[in-house]
Amino acid sequence: MSPEQGARRSQVVMVEPALTQLVKLDASETHRLDRAIVAISVNPALGTAVPGTLLRDYADEVDGVRVIYYVTALRTITIVAYVEA
Template sequence: MPPHDRRRARVAFSDAAAKQLEALTDEAELHALDRALVVLSVDPEIGEPIPGSTDGPQLRQYADDVERVRLLYFVTALKTVVVVAYIEV
């Protein structure tokens, strides 16, 4: 299937990430975060695996140096949901 025909993964937030999101008020930071979340929804495997436990889903890190956004996340088994665990803008 060509990449443009793939469905995007749904993005969900852990409770901690949701609180971080609520604290963001700067428009530029929100825009940068939105762009990073779109990237993850299109290609959930784009981030680097974080070494550690092999129990459960692999924790990954996506960093966009241009937008200065860093996200820690994992992808569900069916690769349909990206759960963001940590947000740094």
């Protein structure tokens, strides 16, 4: 009997605006952001849809992070456009 598989995570890619923000974060902020990115990769529907766009806006009030992203049609790649921590 084969082991049960968990939810399939999407691959996460960051584009230039997100990378620019990422280099400004300290270790603690990066760690908090990492948790949010993992959550989004497992469940891309976490964020709120931005009206009139394909973008989603995910804000984690507990960790104090915000991620703006979109997901490809097959939900295999999550493209991060902006991060804030």
